Amino acid sequence: MTIAIGRFVKPNVLIHAITSIRPLLVFSTLIRLVLILYSEWHDQHSLVKYTDVDYLVFTDATSYTLTPGPLNHAQGPLGKWINIGDPYRRETYRYTPLLAILLAPNKWLHKSFGKYLFSGCDILAGILMHKLLVSTILPHARRPRTDASHAPASQLAYPDSDVGSKNAAPASISEDDRRRRATLLVALHLLNPIVIGISTRGSSESVLTLLVLFTLFCALRGWWDWTAAMLGLSTHWKIYPVIYGVSCVGVIGMEHQQDGEKSQPRGVFPRIVRCIDVFVNAKTVRFATISAGTFLVLGTFVYSIWGYPFVHETYLYHLHRLDHRHNFSPYFYQIYLTYPSISTSAAAGPSMWRAFIRSPLTSFLTQLVLSLSSGLFFIRTRRDMIMGWFIQTATFVIFNKVCTSQYFLWYMLFLPLIIPRLSCSWSSSVMYLACWMGTQVLWLSQAYRVEFLGEPIFFRLWICGIIYVVGHSWVLAGIVNSYRF
Amino acid sequence: MSYTKQSPQSYMDISPDDASVILSSTLNPTKGFHTTSTTRFALRGPRPHSCTLHLYFTLPAQLFADPYELAHRRASYTFERFGGGNLEAPVFAPAANRPSALLLDMIIPEGVDKMDQGSGNVFSIEVPLHARYGVPKSGGELMDEVVLLPPTAFWACPQQRASGSAENRLQVPDALQDIVELAPTLKGGASMLVLIPHTESVQAQTLRVPVGDAGDVALVETGTVVVILLAFVYLVRTIVRASRAQRVSTTKKED
Numbered sequence: 164m165t166i167a168i169g170r171f172v173k174p175n176v177l178i179h180a181i182t183s184i185r186p187l188l189v190f191s192t193l194i195r196l197v198l199i200l201y202s203e204w205h206d207q208h209s210l211v212k213y214t215d216v217d218y219l220v221f222t223d224a225t226s227y228t229l230t231p232g233p234l235n236h237a238q239g240p241l242g243k244w245i246n247i248g249d250p251y252r253r254e255t256y257r258y259t260p261l262l263a264i265l266l267a268p269n270k271w272l273h274k275s276f277g278k279y280l281f282s283g284c285d286i287l288a289g290i291l292m293h294k295l296l297v298s299t300i301l302p303h304a305r306r307p308r309t310d311a312s313h314a315p316a317s318q319l320a321y322p323d324s325d326v327g328s329k330n331a332a333p334a335s336i337s338e339d340d341r342r343r344r345a346t347l348l349v350a351l352h353l354l355n356p357i358v359i360g361i362s363t364r365g366s367s368e369s370v371l372t373l374l375v376l377f378t379l380f381c382a383l384r385g386w387w388d389w390t391a392a393m394l395g396l397s398t399h400w401k402i403y404p405v406i407y408g409v410s411c412v413g414v415i416g417m418e419h420q421q422d423g424e425k426s427q428p429r430g431v432f433p434r435i436v437r438c439i440d441v442f443v444n445a446k447t448v449r450f451a452t453i454s455a456g457t458f459l460v461l462g463t464f465v466y467s468i469w470g471y472p473f474v475h476e477t478y479l480y481h482l483h484r485l486d487h488r489h490n491f492s493p494y495f496y497q498i499y500l501t502y503p504s505i506s507t508s509a510a511a512g513p514s515m516w517r518a519f520i521r522s523p524l525t526s527f528l529t530q531l532v533l534s535l536s537s538g539l540f541f542i543r544t545r546r547d548m549i550m551g552w553f554i555q556t557a558t559f560v561i562f563n564k565v566c567t568s569q570y571f572l573w574y575m576l577f578l579p580l581i582i583p584r585l586s587c588s589w590s591s592s593v594m595y596l597a598c599w600m601g602t603q604v605l606w607l608s609q610a611y612r613v614e615f616l617g618e619p620i621f622f623r624l625w626i627c628g629i630i631y632v633v634g635h636s637w638v639l640a641g642i643v644n645s646y647r648f
Numbered sequence: 649m650s651y652t653k654q655s656p657q658s659y660m661d662i663s664p665d666d667a668s669v670i671l672s673s674t675l676n677p678t679k680g681f682h683t684t685s686t687t688r689f690a691l692r693g694p695r696p697h698s699c700t701l702h703l704y705f706t707l708p709a710q711l712f713a714d715p716y717e718l719a720h721r722r723a724s725y726t727f728e729r730f731g732g733g734n735l736e737a738p739v740f741a742p743a744a745n746r747p748s749a750l751l752l753d754m755i756i757p758e759g760v761d762k763m764d765q766g767s768g769n770v771f772s773i774e775v776p777l778h779a780r781y782g783v784p785k786s787g788g789e790l791m792d793e794v795v796l797l798p799p800t801a802f803w804a805c806p807q808q809r810a811s812g813s814a815e816n817r818l819q820v821p822d823a824l825q826d827i828v829e830l831a832p833t834l835k836g837g838a839s840m841l842v843l844i845p846h847t848e849s850v851q852a853q854t855l856r857v858p859v860g861d862a863g864d865v866a867l868v869e870t871g872t873v874v875v876i877l878l879a880f881v882y883l884v885r886t887i888v889r890a891s892r893a894q895r896v897s898t899t900k901k902e903d
Contacts, residue, residue: 497868501865504740520869533884543895562876616680617681621864648894
């Protein structure tokens with residue numbers, strides 16, 4: 164069959180077609196189109212729906228927003244002057260009202276508009292990744308110099324690398340080579356079944372990943388005002404991108420230092436002053452002001468129309484939420500067994516040890532310290548921001564008190580961008596991938612037995628949550644250790 | 649509008665040929681957090697035109713119907729939900745520890761118009777239901793048995809004036825009085841409610857739902873914190889080492 168194809172298509176044309184970005188974008192778009200059309204047919208003919216429940220939540224919220232009435236009106240100070248409904252009348256809608264407005268064509272045009280929008284965000288994210296790889300990442304990536312028995316997995320970025328030769332010197336990469344490699348790496352994202360499934364099922368994560376990618380794009384270009392504004396917008400959309408602000412401030416501060424004194428200060432006090440100067444100087448203050456200002460302006464605008472329900476559902480709810488239902492995080496079982504209003508735990512009264520364990524600070528501090536400190540200590544240059552943001556996001560997700568499959572997308576989007584800087588053998592890569600997927604498959608198999616077969620195996624499911632934390636931490640550590648500066 | 653208790657004689661007078669029954673009401677599956685209640689009807693006798701067919705469920709606290717899910721079944725029925733509380737809360741949360749009720753206004757499928765006395769016309773109504781997390785138990789079988797009573801079906805009809813009564817009173821069988829109290833809309837639209845009996849095979853259904861083991865608290869709390877802290881230390885160590893390697897690498901490049 165290969166020979167038959169070769170008769171009609173020249174090999175180098177075929178390779179060029181395969182690794183050129185345009186065919187990849189077209190193919191990725193077609194897959195998503197087909198799946199969205201299929202989802203409409205599937206949902207009409209099957210009780211088990213293809214479409215995510217969240218999509219129905221967004222769509223209902225949009226309906227509420229666009230059809231105000233006596234019992235459905237925006238509750239902000241300006242809400243009475245604007246004829247607009249309240250998306251928070253929809254139970255479990257915990258997003259910014261801007262999402263409900265963005266999906267207005269769901270009501271005006273077609274109910275699947277949102278899915279097309281989210282899939283379009285996927286494609287745009289792919290284009291942005293390609294630009295980053297071609298212009299910023301690959302030009303500074305060096306070919307690995309190892310022996311053939313430990314051929315690095317980053318051959319994906321260097322398919323023609325002569326890794327068998329110990330004398331292979333690091334060489335610059337030609338423009339064509341860069342584009343081919345960038346396309347292969349972007350394909351990891353655009354053709355990833357998880358990414359495709361999340362968007363075509365109607366989850367809105369791709370909007371946020373696009374915002375985060377654009378923030379990163381601006382940061383790597385050194386467009387700090389734009390970075391600050393995009394960071395404010397991303398944080399308004401979902402709170403977790405605020406952690407990237409720390410690394411941005413760190414990089415701006417480092418660059419400010421490099422522009423200033425070259426010599427190391429002597430004495431403790433001068434060093435302390437210099438350390439403070441890294442974080443508090445005109446540029447970092449400007450960055451923080453623009454970022455916080457954007458967040459506050461957006462928040463104030465939305466609050467003025469939709470009032471306290473916006474603040475509570477979008478932000479405050481996440482501070483106090485108790486996710487007792489099973490999810491990847493092992494915290495779920497602890498929350499379920501110690502849920503407020505269970506008379507047994509209330510009557511017993513927690514000891515100091517128990518109070519410490521159950522304190523939200525205990526879980527929150529580990530998550531906060533890791534996700535912020537990795538942004539402060541790991542990132543020294545602009546180029547390292549990609550890896551830094553990956554580590555920050557991965558630790559945030561692993562140590563979060565709730566975790567569903569969509570959360571993995573938050574850090575998976577960085578993978579095509581960090582692979583060129585990873586020096587990792589094929590066997591290690593396969594092990595990491597197997598561990599990453601295997602821990603999820605293990606958990607899902609037990610969760611299915613609890614939820615759909617009604618088996619009382621909550622303890623076993625908790626053990627699977629523990630294995631998930633251990634396994635994903637190990638994988639993350641392996642990726643960190645294989646990073647080449 | 650007031651309502652009066654209606655003796656069986658009176659409502660049999662209104663539609664003497666109506667012999668509709670509920671043939672069965674089952675849950676499938678009978679284990680787990682998600683199930684579907686399927687109620688089969690046999691409509692017999694001349695269809696009482698202008699009457700609407702209703703199905704009423706009393707749901708125990710541990711079961712709930714998702715109104716957003718039911719809204720997608722509008723081809724089969726519309727509904728009113730009474731109580732139910734927070735969809736996401738466990739049964740022992742204040743927002744979710746009370747029974748609720750579901751009143752369906754059913755759309756009789758096309759083709760089930762001509763009802764003869766023989767085999768009757770049979771159709772089914774499905775209602776998806778979900779279980780909340782139950783109170784953890786200490787030892788024993790870690791399952792809750794959630795009992796769902798058979799639903800109540802009835803016609804809501806405009807009153808016939810055959811009795812010559814000038815009064816405009818809603819005539820309600822004893823078995824349906826609670827429903828009328830709960831759903832004022834029935835009072836406004838109908839004048840007579842006609843109970844549809846069920847066969848003897850229609851019994852309460854039981855859904856078995858797993859619960860947690862309260863005895864796991866100490867181990868789970870300690871185990872979770874220990875693993876989280878160990879993973880935290882492990883990753884901090886890894887990141888610090890990588891950070892030091894980066895500093896060495898940067899220093900070498902500058903040299």
